[in-house]
Structure formats: C-alpha cells, structure tokens
Amino acid sequence: MGASESDALFDALLESAQRLSFDSRSPRVYEPEPGDDERHGMTPQWSPLFGTPMWDAMSESERVRLTRSEVAQFLGVGIWLEVGLQVALLRASHSANPAxxxxxxxFNECADENLHSLMFASAIESIGSxxxxxxRMLDFFGWVFRxxxxxxxxxxxxxxxxxMFDVMQRDWMSSDDVAAPIRRTAYIHVIEESRHMTYARQKIRDRLIGLSRFRRMVSTLLIAVGMHLIAKSLINRRVYEDLGLEWDVVRSNIDENEHHRMTFRNAAEPFIDFLSKEGLLNGGARWIYRKSNLL
Ligand SMILES: [Fe+2]
Ligand SMILES: [Fe+2]
Structure with missing residues (x-):
C-alpha cells in the first residue's frame, strides 16, 4: 500500500467511527439484569484456574466471586494499556500536522480509549469488584513504554x-453466564477496537518499509517482551490473596493447567499470525512467545 492508499484507509476508519460509536457514559450500560447475581465476571473458561483441582473444589458462588475479581484484573490491565498507548502515541504526534x-x-482513537477506560472502571464497580x-516491574516497563x-x-x-482482548471479549459478550454490564461493555469494546486494530496494523506496515535489519530485529524482540509482560500481568497474586486463596497453590494450579495455556495461545494466535506475515518473528521472539505460552 502506498502513502495515499494508507491515507484513504485512515479516512475510511474515521468515517466508520463517525457512523458507529457508542457513548458508554450512559448508565444503561451498567444496569444489572435479573439473575445477574449468579452470573460470572467473564466467561468461566477464561479463568486461569478453570478446570483445575482448585476450581473443582469451589462452590459455584465462589467461582462467580473468582471470575468477577479476575475480570477486574483483566480490565485493569486494559485501562493501563489504554492510558499508556495514549501517552506514547500522542507524544510521538505532538508536532505532527493535525490535518x-x-x-x-x-485523535478519535484517544477519545475512544478514554471512554473505554472510564467504561472499564464503571464496569468493575458495577459488578462489585x-x-x-x-x-512494580510492570510499572517500570510502563514508564519505558511511555x-x-x-x-x-x-x-x-x-x-x-x-x-488478545478482542478474542476474550468476543466470548464474554455472547456468554449467557456473564453479568450484563460485562457483556455490554465487551460488545462496545469489540466494535470500537476493530478499527483500532486495522489502524495499528497499517501503521506498523507503513513503518516497516525500508527499515534496517538491525532495527527490525530489535523491534521484533521488544514487541515480544511487551506481549509477554501483558500476558503475565493478567495474573496478579493480589487477586487470589484477596479472596483468601494461597498464592503458591494457585500458582502451581495455573502452571499445570493445560486448558489455560490453550486459551492464552488461542488469544495470541491472530497477533502471532500478523507478526509472522510482517516478518516480525525471529528465533529470539519465538523463544519468548513459547516461554509465555503464547506460541
Ligand atoms: Fe480500548
Ligand atoms: Fe484500542
């Protein structure tokens, strides 16, 4: 794609956003539905503990509490990424021609992301999480990233x-056993993020043209480290300790959970495909993705 074709794509994305965007500030998004008290915070199959001996030993209401806490962690990571990307991308575009x-x-993407962060914060509250x-390690990485x-x-x-969020949230938005505010926010996010993903893919392709082999190699490794940290950050010991679960036991249950590895690999698959097509996978990156169970 040449520069003018990329521009046409960006124009079309903006037009699409003007046609179909949501105002997630509406309180209707967070209204509970009858029966919500017994519903999960996310599709239970996405819980890193799903199917483990620990999971099997829990009552259904304990599992509901667990997935509500876990989704709060997942969405918290979402907020952290959304705020971080704005700082990083706006910093790089501060002096760019606004036309x-x-x-x-x-500009439109940042407007979306601010509303998403507010939406996730409200969704976490609405399910009592x-x-x-x-x-601290992650905060340091955040600083470097920004x-x-x-x-x-x-x-x-x-x-x-x-x-990753796209794959997960497509499940959440259509799972009957997920609380209504999470289903609705997942739906809004999936629709609006599909444009962001098209945008990011094109920005990467444009940027890779004429890049030196050395820089491509360094960038490939850094993206892998970033992806590894995102996947790792979804599991936070504080979530489990807060529920009165012993972290060492939780960790060994998760480490041995083949189902969990499979769901994370599924979530990473479209991204890994893209990287491989664009020449952003090398031996080192593959090693990192395998280490983090994403390949
Ligand atoms: Fe977002
Ligand atoms: Fe986004």
Missing part, C-alpha cells in the same frame, strides 16, 4: 493488547 488522516484517526495494584519506545514497537505492543 493528516492518520493523526485525525489517532475493585482495581488491584500491579507489580517515554522511550518508538513507532513500530509502540503500535506492536498496542496491537498485542488489543488482539
């Missing part, structure tokens, strides 16, 4: 998060 189609779409603090990372790596890590 450029890609810059205009970025709360936000959990992250590991201040240092360059174009194709920033868009690569953004896309990694968006692709």
């Amino acid at each position: 450029r189609p890609d810059v205009k779409f970025l 709360h936000f959990y603090p992250r590991d 201040h240092i990372i360059w174009d194709e790596v920033a868009y690569g890590i953004v896309l990694a998060g968006e692709e």
Whole structure:
C-alpha cells in the first residue's frame, strides 16, 4: 500500500467511527439484569484456574466471586494499556500536522480509549469488584513504554493488547453466564477496537518499509517482551490473596493447567499470525512467545 492508499484507509476508519460509536457514559450500560447475581465476571473458561483441582473444589458462588475479581484484573490491565498507548502515541504526534488522516484517526482513537477506560472502571464497580495494584516491574516497563519506545514497537505492543482482548471479549459478550454490564461493555469494546486494530496494523506496515535489519530485529524482540509482560500481568497474586486463596497453590494450579495455556495461545494466535506475515518473528521472539505460552 502506498502513502495515499494508507491515507484513504485512515479516512475510511474515521468515517466508520463517525457512523458507529457508542457513548458508554450512559448508565444503561451498567444496569444489572435479573439473575445477574449468579452470573460470572467473564466467561468461566477464561479463568486461569478453570478446570483445575482448585476450581473443582469451589462452590459455584465462589467461582462467580473468582471470575468477577479476575475480570477486574483483566480490565485493569486494559485501562493501563489504554492510558499508556495514549501517552506514547500522542507524544510521538505532538508536532505532527493535525490535518493528516492518520493523526485525525489517532485523535478519535484517544477519545475512544478514554471512554473505554472510564467504561472499564464503571464496569468493575458495577459488578462489585475493585482495581488491584500491579507489580512494580510492570510499572517500570510502563514508564519505558511511555517515554522511550518508538513507532513500530509502540503500535506492536498496542496491537498485542488489543488482539488478545478482542478474542476474550468476543466470548464474554455472547456468554449467557456473564453479568450484563460485562457483556455490554465487551460488545462496545469489540466494535470500537476493530478499527483500532486495522489502524495499528497499517501503521506498523507503513513503518516497516525500508527499515534496517538491525532495527527490525530489535523491534521484533521488544514487541515480544511487551506481549509477554501483558500476558503475565493478567495474573496478579493480589487477586487470589484477596479472596483468601494461597498464592503458591494457585500458582502451581495455573502452571499445570493445560486448558489455560490453550486459551492464552488461542488469544495470541491472530497477533502471532500478523507478526509472522510482517516478518516480525525471529528465533529470539519465538523463544519468548513459547516461554509465555503464547506460541
Ligand atoms: Fe480500548
Ligand atoms: Fe484500542
């Protein structure tokens, strides 16, 4: 695709956003439905503990409490990514010509992401869960991401998060056993993020043209590290300790859970496919993806 074809795509994305976007500030998004008290925070199959001896030993209401806490962690990571991507991408575009189609779409994307973060915060509250603090290591990575990372790596890590959430949330939005506010917010997010993903893929492709082999190699590895940290961050010991579960037992249950590995690999698959098509997978990156059970 040449520059003018990319511009036409960015224009079309903006037009699509003008036609179909949601105002997630409406309280109707968070209204519970009859029966919601017994419903999960996310599709139970997405719980890292699903199917383990620990899971089997829980009552159904304990499992509901678990998935509600876990979804709060997942959405908390979502918020962290959405705020981080804005800092990184806006920083790089601060002096750019605001009439450029890609810059205009970025403005729209940031507007979306702010509303998504607010939406996730409201959704967490509406199911009686709360936000959990992250590991310090992740906060350090966040700092590096916001201040240092360059174009194709920033868009690569953004896309990694968006692709994983896309696969998960397509399940959540259509699961009868998931509480209504989560189903509705997942639906809004899936629709609006599909444009962001198209945008990020094109920005990466444009950026890769004429890139030196050395820089491509460094960027490939950094995207893999970013994806690894995102996947790792979804499991936070504080969630389990808060529920009175012993972390060491939880960890060994998760580590031995083949079902969990399969769901995460599924979630990563579209992203890994994209990387492989664009020449952003090398031996080192494959090793990292395999280590984090994403390949
Ligand atoms: Fe978002
Ligand atoms: Fe997004």
